[in-house]
Amino acid sequence: MAELHDDLRIAVMRLARRVRLERAADDITDARLSVLFVLLGGGPQTLTSLSEHERVTPPSMNRTVNSLVDDGLAVRTPDPDDKRKMIIDITDAGQDVALETRRRRVAWFADHVAELGDDERSVLEAALPILRRLADS
Amino acid sequence: MAELHDDLRIAVMRLARRVRLERAADDITDARLSVLFVLLGGGPQTLTSLSEHERVTPPSMNRTVNSLVDDGLAVRTPDPDDKRKMIIDITDAGQDVALETRRRRVAWFADHVAELGDDERSVLEAALPILRRLADS
DNA sequence: TATTGTTATACTCTATAACTATA
DNA sequence: TATAGTTATAGAGTATAACAATA
Numbered sequence: 001m002a003e004l005h006d007d008l009r010i011a012v013m014r015l016a017r018r019v020r021l022e023r024a025a026d027d028i029t030d031a032r033l034s035v036l037f038v039l040l041g042g043g044p045q046t047l048t049s050l051s052e053h054e055r056v057t058p059p060s061m062n063r064t065v066n067s068l069v070d071d072g073l074a075v076r077t078p079d080p081d082d083k084r085k086m087i088i089d090i091t092d093a094g095q096d097v098a099l100e101t102r103r104r105r106v107a108w109f110a111d112h113v114a115e116l117g118d119d120e121r122s123v124l125e126a127a128l129p130i131l132r133r134l135a136d137s
Numbered sequence: 138m139a140e141l142h143d144d145l146r147i148a149v150m151r152l153a154r155r156v157r158l159e160r161a162a163d164d165i166t167d168a169r170l171s172v173l174f175v176l177l178g179g180g181p182q183t184l185t186s187l188s189e190h191e192r193v194t195p196p197s198m199n200r201t202v203n204s205l206v207d208d209g210l211a212v213r214t215p216d217p218d219d220k221r222k223m224i225i226d227i228t229d230a231g232q233d234v235a236l237e238t239r240r241r242r243v244a245w246f247a248d249h250v251a252e253l254g255d256d257e258r259s260v261l262e263a264a265l266p267i268l269r270r271l272a273d274s
Numbered sequence: 275t276a277t278t279g280t281t282a283t284a285c286t287c288t289a290t291a292a293c294t295a296t297a
Numbered sequence: 298t299a300t301a302g303t304t305a306t307a308g309a310g311t312a313t314a315a316c317a318a319t320a
Contacts, residue, residue: 004258005250006239007265014272016153019146031287047302060288062303067286084296084301106143112274113142120267121141127264128144130257134249135152168310184279197311199280204309221278221319 012131022108024100031064036073036090036098044089046079073097149268155245165238168201173210173227173235181226183216210234 020030031054038053039045051061065088068074073094079085090098113121165173168191175190176182188198202225205211210231216222227235250258 004262004265005246008250008261008268009246011265011268011272012149012152015149015268018272018274019150029286048300056287057289058302059290059304063287079301082297082301086302105146109146110142112271113145115274116267123260123263124145124267125141126260128141128148130253130261131145131148131152134246135148135155166309185277193310194312195279196281196313200310219278219320223279 019105019108022101022104024097024104028097028101032068032073033098033101035061035064035068036094037102039074039088039090040095040098044087046085047088050088068094165234169205169210170235170238172198172201172205173231174239176211176225176227177232177235181224183222184225187225205231 023030023033034054035050038050042049042053047058047061047065050065051058054061056064065074065076069076071093073091075089075091076086077089079087113124116124171191172187175187179186179190184195184198184202187202188195191198193201202211202213206213209228211225211227213223213225216224250261253261
């Protein structure tokens with residue numbers, strides 16, 4: 001039991017790290033990609049919202065957003081209702097980077113899952129809802 | 138089945154992210170702890186060995202080792218057979234820190250795996266070697 | 275010549291503290 | 298007063314380039 005959760009944690013972390021290596025370009029970092037995916041899935045939002053979602057401080061997120069804006073992957077627009085707020089959104093170029101990265105990650109996973117035997121795939125299918133439940137808890 | 142790879146990829150990434158956020162590292166960072174665990178499990182070894190294991194450059198690993206040595210958690214001793222080499226080992230204090238920190242960090246995972254039924258734990262145990270193989274590929 | 279470890283330097287991501295503008 | 302965003306500054310981890318000592 002003590003070994004299961006430790007081994008599983010290590011395996012999950014290593015697998016995620018391996019998948020994370022598959023990205024659209026070498027010059028886009030993980031922190032930036034993560035923000036692009038949040039914007040892609042969650043839509044335009046404030047700096048505070050992004051920093052809470054990524055669990056980093058506002059100044060840290062601000063720096064990441066700055067680099068995305070500098071590279072043309074995100075834009076800031078003032079909130080018309082509250083002049084303290086800036087709405088951050090992904091650009092078309094940012095979407096291209098995010099979608100290409102997702103495509104590569106899906107492809108990597110698909111390739112390697114395809115190499116498994118039927119019995120191994122069955123085990124993974126059975127493990128899937130359990131892993132999901134752990135992730136949601 | 139059709140979307141196994143996609144669902145699995147999402148579950149693994151989310152779970153890894155969840156686990157990563159739970160690491161309440163108070164006094165020791167992730168990179169240092171990781172090296173301590175390599176030394177704990179793999180025994181005394183050279184800088185090159187450590188840097189290859191962690192997949193970082195030798196200068197980067199050297200910096201991490203420096204901080205461990207500065208804090209009394211690791212020691213360097215010259216290799217008697219090859220005077221170019223320095224053997225890096227964990228100290229008693231390093232072992233204490235590693236084991237205590239691990240106890241704290243796996244708390245989240247341990248709690249949630251403990252909530253699973255016996256059959257679900259069996260599924261996870263069967264899935265472990267497959268996940269490990271994917272991570273290694 | 276090749277390998278091992280190291281120093282010098284720079285960039286990214288992170289944090290805390292303090293400031294500005296607005297609510 | 299409180300909130301949202303930002304700037305200033307610092308620390309940790311990473312990289313590349315260049316070097317000394319040894320094989």
